[in-house]
Amino acid sequence: MTAANDNSPRLVGRREAAAYLGIGESTFSLWVATHKMPPAVPGTRKWDRRAIDAKLDEISGLVAANDNVEDEFDKWERERDARKAQGTGDGKKAPRKR
Numbered sequence: 475m476t477a478a479n480d481n482s483p484r485l486v487g488r489r490e491a492a493a494y495l496g497i498g499e500s501t502f503s504l505w506v507a508t509h510k511m512p513p514a515v516p517g518t519r520k521w522d523r524r525a526i527d528a529k530l531d532e533i534s535g536l537v538a539a540n541d542n543v544e545d546e547f548d549k550w551e552r553e554r555d556a557r558k559a560q561g562t563g564d565g566k567k568a569p570r571k572r
Contacts, residue, residue, distance in 0.1 A: 485520035494523065495530070 486494060491511075492502035505511040510533055512525040531537050544552070 482523075484523050485515060485518070486523060487520060491521045491523075491526060494526065 488499055488502060492499045495502065495511075497505075502511065506513060511529050512521065514521055
């Protein structure tokens with residue numbers, strides 16, 4: 475990925491994206507068609523370098539297995555939202571139906 479102080483554009487065309495990856499344009503097109511690389515930004519013929527980096531990390535195996543591990547806050551939020559959906563948002567059990 476480019477450095478934060480790099481003045482390179484974040485959106486790049488097919489040629490620049492292929493050069494960024496060190497592959498030919500036709501190979502880049504094939505990778506886009508086979509979902510190895512992200513599609514162009516909707517309404518443009520440009521690719522986001524960050525999206526390219528993320529896909530490359532994914533297919534290279536650099537995305538650690540624990541990157542998808544839920545942290546304590548996310549777990550709390552998910553459980554809270556599930557309680558709300560069941561009508562027990564305060565953490566108490568719902569009243570029994572008779």
